[in-house]
Amino acid sequence: MECSSRSSNFPSDLEYQTGFGNHFSSEAIVGALPQGQNSPLICPFGLYAEQISGTSFTSPRKLNQRSWLYRIKPSVTHEPFRPRMPRHEKLVSEFNQSNSSATPTQLRWKPVEIPETPTDFIDGLYTICGAGSSYLRHGFAIHMYTANKSMENSAFCNADGDFLIVPQKGRLWITTECGRLQVCPGEIVILPQGYRFAVDLPDGPSRGYVAETFGTHLQLPDLGPIGANGLAAPRDFLVPVAWYEDGSRPGYTIVQKYGGELFTAKQDFSPFNVVAWHGNYVPYKAV
Template structure:
């Protein structure tokens, strides 16, 4: 599959490699040599450590980054709840405020919203668990049309996996700048502060926030050492900072237990001159994903399309898997090629970035829309896809040209928020009826007498 081409240029510099140790300095000599925290850091900078795991986490899991900045991150006023009632309604994952239902759900495309910025354009659609216990996940939609001003935002709850569907995100983080477009993804780790501006106008997309652990590449097992997402194709920012000698007021937003807080500070949050470590934001071009599949018969499990995973405490299951369905060749012989009908112990939230998904041909699953098939909720191809695939000539066929569908899959049973079920007014009331009620009976009982 060719690397994705973009119309919007990317002006920023990156380091490559996933889960690697990186170091970067915007001013030569800003990184200390031989120790992390010298008595006096170079150029009069402050030393600060950003810890993504416990200090005593096993070495292979340990995520820490040292930053060297002009003013420490602690220098701000007290946080105050920001418009707590209305924001809490959009963001909460408290169990008693989520609707846990077995119905198959599908949403029409979510609206753009040109009136709000990134922070106020976040809407929880489904979730499970509790960020205070570092358990579970939240699935959000974002829609914004305004740049953030002299502001920064961070989530204390978990890592944001951002999947753009429309528009360009120019993300200024403490550790450097990233530009993200549809068919790319970006991960902003818990606690990293950032600001989002919109160089091409309104934006819309999906987020999977994990409250426990961090995203990592899946194990490859018998696949070997290559294929799927390769570590070298991930990009991390290089150090870049704002040098503001005069005091200037900034607003710092914190997403803390799914509630928005805000604090004032008199200096820029983006003053990290140098950093080194393995805890940082990163981006990935989905066009670089190396798809594999069956070359004999039968349809393999969709786990072979996993880009990133956040493992749970039980080996082989995940808080969240990020799975994509990019353009690919189907060659399996004697096989029903779309995904089969199934019931799954995992919950599956699906979105569509562009094009048409080959297992849903009825027109109800559109870009910027979504579906949710919760734990053990039966689902599969709609009637049109079944008829087409059952009678298709089984020659080599490329599917998904111009399309990119994805799935957030989780071992958790997820509840749907009030916003997702009612307020957004996007739920398709006849999804089940349109998709599977038209399925016909073809069974002929050979033991039944005429």
């Protein structure tokens, strides 16, 4: 599906890498990726090497997911996290007998109206249903979102699980630590646990659905009885190329979701300062 662009700030001709579960590599400046080692004593251009892991380091090679990021400033140079106030009352990550209402009645949800008050992607999230527990690293949650403004001087990080976002109305411009993605209605985007991202709305209000998985990462279904070419193909998945922001950003806020609660920390730079990266644990979209 073609993404129509109404603003030069959100170009529709972004470059992508193709594949699912591949080992990718990208550099916004030629020579920024270290050669022959992941964390040299001195990285090219004085960058800092950081690894982000999607599995335990003891996982077998075929299951192991991790990426190395080479950034201008370390991601840990921020103030301590504190509970976000006021609390987000509509997000749930723990589904048990004490906080859920089970019913055998069939349920469905109509699309929610776009809010009249300024609402970004974070404040526009609300939980519909789910099972399991983010603390126990097992289960899932189903959310919806409605938003009418872009995230301003802030980024979101989900420490509970992966997000699979399905916009139903309005195009999304998503900036991640690995690069930029444009996602139209009819496409999906997966933002793995632990990655920081920001959502902009180049075409105005947006509405859609969010699936969240606890403890497991999304995979392509097996083939077998359905043949060798059924369902989604690896070539239908697109991974961003490296892109970074530099310079001072006073008062930048990191919003982190943990156990269904939101926490915030301040820093003076953009988290999207990754000049180069390589690995198989990355954000991606499907078309």
